[in-house]
Amino acid sequence: MGVWVVAVVAGVVSAGLIVALVVNPDMADRTASVTGAIVGLAAFVLAVTSLVHTPVPSSGTGGGRRVRAARGGIAAGGNITGNAIGDRSKVVGSPTPAGPAPASGQDSDVRAARDGLAAGGNVTDNALGDNSERR
Template structure:
């Protein structure tokens, strides 16, 4: 998984802030143990609330998916399409001959797409029909 520059910067900021808060709580414990107890309680409540807000934002954005964006990736020699693959001739001396067949069920337009074809693979987010795939292949 690739981490963007903004996410990396945010992670560093959070790590530094957590370190500073921890050092402050340790210093408060040394200076005044009674105050450190109350300070740690308030700090824990604030951090818990911040974690709740961040988790709700992540769930609302759909953090496990492509985040509403179209992501289409292909490995070396691979073919990937974010939609339909119709009437293509892929490979040496391949040909598509004749009329197209009726389309099947497509995914709903506007939905996020995450397609990945590995090395020498073929992947599509939509219909794959009426194609000649491979050397010397023909579709009639």
């Protein structure tokens, strides 16, 4: 909604400046200068507000944990259990019961570097790497 309001206001101001240019070129020059100064000041205030404002994480659990993985990386906010990761990898046999989930009060970030693996919880029962197998 705000984008449309800005677009309409910008269109009306531009049309007004064009009309002013046709009707009275001397006045249009001064009007455009004042309008440019006001728009520049508004853009500066918006930029400072955007830089100062720290967004609240939008995690579904209400926590502040961020989970990020670089190119080729794998990251999980909780446990990684029973996965086959890599070419021709496979998990066979009965799975081990999953370990306890990470404590809900933990807000630490989970980040996997390039081609890395990171978990906020336990990593169990996985076949990791090419041609790997978990039995």
